Amino acid sequence: MVQGIANWSTEQSREWLQSYVDDWVSFYRKHTGEGSVAEYIPQLATADPDALGITIIGRNGIKVSSGDVDLPFTIQSISKVISFIVACMDRGVSYMLDRVDVEPTGEAFNSIMHLEMKQVRKPLNPFVNAGAITVTSTLEGKTSDEKMESIFALLEKLLGYRPALNIDVYESERDSSMRNRAIGYYLLETGFLESDMNTTLETYFKQCSIEITVQDLARIGLILANDGEDVETNEEIIPRPIARITKALMLTCGMYDASGKFATYVGIPAKSGVSGGIIGAVPPRVREEVLPFMEGCGIGVYGPALDDNGNSVSGIRLLRHIASQWDLSIF
Ligand code: DON
Secondary structure (H helix, E strand, C coil), X not given: CCCCCCCCCCHHHHHHHHHHHHHHHHHHHHHHHHCECCCCCHHHHHCCCCCCEEEEEXXXXXXXXXXXXXXXXXXXXXXXXXXXXXXXXXXXXXXXXXXXXXXXXXXXXXXXXXXXXXXXXXXXXXXXXXXXXXXXXXXXXXXXXXXXXXXXXXXXXXXXXXXXECXXXXXXXXXXXXXXHHHHHHHHHHXXXXXXXXXXXXXXXXXXXXXXCHHHHHHHHHHHHCCXXXXXXXXXXXXXXXXXXXXXXXXXXXXXHHXXXXXXXXXXXXXXXXXXXXXXXXXXXXXXXCCCCCCCEEEEEECCCECCCCCEHHHHHHHHHHHHHHCCCCC
């Protein structure tokens, strides 16, 4: 484990952390060949399978960025974190938790098995597609563009700029959306949707196609780590109870059917997407020794080669290594 320095907030220590992360990124880039890029959305299949990049931003202002950090990618399922927060802020937490549960499924992200087989009263969590599409149906607005407005408004507050849609990915996603349409029809039949099904699905495809960078993910992760407050201005961007529920869901359901392993071996609230992005929120932690990013940090990772669970194969290995070296686990 990396330790033995009195203060990890100086420029010299930043350079030291940077050289560690540079080494780790080059090492784990070799593992990208163990996964493959998502192909069920044709446009995602054009990503460079060997790409790997990471940005870590600390509450102490230290930022470390390494690898392919300038490659934009679509947010995909990480948008489910944003839409859930927006819905909770607009509708209230209890309204939303009456409509989606907070239980892990242990199933693939696009499974509806539990809904059908267990006859549950509501989708099991907002990060599986059935739950996410239900959440999207609660967003305010009649058209998909109106519904997207509240997502963009929150992203603008979190990032300081308004990200754009990747139209090619949006069209590709919309045109290859058989499974999500099946989920949409199931939710319609069971009465879970609060808006027109086509408008809801169109909004869902758009939210997944927002283009971001690892730096953006690290910034959002940092605000979540800081219980919803901007670390620089102290402005509350996400109400604390909503930030906390979101982190609990990220820890228990954020990496789909690999969430238990990720919680065990990495131990930080995180959420993945099929384009290869991962957002991590590392809260402040108490340790006897002085460690990097003890005051908390946000992490953004991009590595489009995925494992069987749909999570970035080298991104997870890289995060696991950093978490063990710097003792980032919340446990
Ligand atoms: O629902 C879909 O198919 C995608 N647009 C989002 C899925 C996703 O990112 C799942 N993540 N691991």
